[in-house]
Amino acid sequence: MIVGTVREIKDHEYRVGLTPESVHELSAHGHDVLVEAGAGLGIGATDEQYRHAGAEVLDDAASVFARADMIVKVKEPQPAERAMLRPGQILYTYLHLAPDPEQTAALVASGAVCIAYETVTDAGGGLPLLKPMSQVAGRMSIQAGATALEKEHGGRGVLLGGVPGVLPAKVVVIGGGVVGFNAAQMAAGLGADVTILDRSPEVLERLGTYFEARAKTRFSNKANLEQSVAEADLVIGAVLIPGAAAPKLVSRAMLATMQRGAVLVDVAIDQGGCFETSHPTTHSAPTFVVDGVVHYCVANMPGAVARTSTYALNNVTLPHALAVADLGWRDAMRRDPHLLAGLNVWDGKVTCAPVARQHGYAVTDPAEALA
Known part of the structure; x- marks a missing residue:
């Protein structure tokens, strides 16, 4: 799979979706990793460190979005980023859709597979990625x-x-x-x-x-x-x-x-x-x-302590990213119902019940996406 990460563009957001160490893990699993130039500077990670870890560094976010099968971010996609999503592309990031009808509508229209960190669960009923x-x-x-x-x-x-x-x-x-x-x-x-x-x-x-x-x-x-x-x-x-x-x-x-x-x-x-x-x-x-x-x-309070936050976040998000990249999102979710709980939007449908209720969408059972 081709996995990409881009520079966060939300105001004063310095975190990044993938650290060089995470890129190294993905590369070791045989995946191609694309990184937007300068994406890691907020945590002190240079483009050369990403190249050394196995990534291809591209000049802009549009190039990453155009080629990647899965985009790994930190914050919800901003309007310019939503416009670059395509049907079937995987977006793996924090979404927080309940208070955001505009983002919800844009993700529904994109046809992308949108996995929200904040609704992935664990065996104890917790939210390990949050x-x-x-x-x-x-x-x-x-x-x-x-x-x-x-x-x-x-x-x-x-x-x-x-x-x-x-x-x-x-x-x-x-x-x-x-x-x-x-x-x-x-x-x-x-x-x-x-x-x-x-x-x-x-x-x-x-x-x-x-x-x-x-x-x-x-x-x-x-x-x-x-x-x-x-x-x-x-x-x-x-x-x-x-x-x-x-x-x-x-x-x-x-x-x-x-x-x-x-x-x-x-x-x-x-x-x-x-x-x-x-x-x-x-x-x-x-x-x-x-x-x-x-x-x-x-x-985005944790963005102010970007290095601490990014490494803490990658510790918990990388295992699921590897599973999705290794198996494909459907097989990864068939094997892990806790990851399936993170599916919020798929193929123009809302699969997270609280989001659907909040914004007036018909809720689609996430299991339907795996059929």
């Missing part, structure tokens, strides 16, 4: 929130950990999954006063056992959520419904109860965001203010 970026985003959310809390950036002027004689910041984490756990780890490590809200008693028990006195847990009902948000200096939105749009848990009305200069970091923004007042921002302009509350809603 997990490393959730770990990165969770940890980064505290860094970003701490910066936004500084007076210069519009915040209250509060130091997360406080100092002797001065109380630390109150950090509220909504959601106790991978993002929330990693956010709480970072916040507690900095000495903040941390509260984690979740609706699962099992999750709350696990978090309570892990954090002991370093963080508090609280059941996420409306009253507890409203009180916690009103008292918070920093709120981390860390909720996820796989494949579907995130629920709007913090309303515009709740902002009126918050302290001026408090900060909301919406890590769920890729799936539409879990704050009513959220809209996607970029690393170029990461924050905006609504009713005196600072919002940080960057949709």
Whole structure:
């Protein structure tokens, strides 16, 4: 199979779909690998390193799209990239289609086979291709929130950990999954006063056992959520419904109860965001203010730490890429139902039920694609 990767063109996105080491693995399996010139510079990987690993380096993305059977990316294809997809071509990347009707329509029209990292599952019901970026985003959310809390950036002027004689910041984490756990780890490590809200008693028990006195847990009902948000200096939105749009848990009305200069970091923004007042921002302009509350809603947070993120991502995406390249996507999915769960769009049809419901498409059973 001919496998290609291109330079990411989303604002301040420095990750790349394939590292030189991943190219070496694909080449060792007998596949041809095409890499757009400069694709790896954001992680410090030169074109010469890709050539040494066995890749052919091409001048532009169009050349890669024209020849590759499978395109491996990081972020969802931008409009110019969607226009280069062709029927039957495999696209393997993060898609986050639920909040994005335009992208969904373009992928349906392309006829391509679109596999979304974020809906591939594992035997335990987890999302293994989303997990490393959730770990990165969770940890980064505290860094970003701490910066936004500084007076210069519009915040209250509060130091997360406080100092002797001065109380630390109150950090509220909504959601106790991978993002929330990693956010709480970072916040507690900095000495903040941390509260984690979740609706699962099992999750709350696990978090309570892990954090002991370093963080508090609280059941996420409306009253507890409203009180916690009103008292918070920093709120981390860390909720996820796989494949579907995130629920709007913090309303515009709740902002009126918050302290001026408090900060909301919406890590769920890729799936539409879990704050009513959220809209996607970029690393170029990461924050905006609504009713005196600072919002940080960057949709590709891990792109800021591109080298760490790319290598963490390739560790989990490469095995599936090798399976698809070695066997073809149909046989790879017949052998691995967890990979089949990643199929979102095929032959002009939507095969991910939450996406189909969100945008009004008839849902096609992904097993039909394997027939």
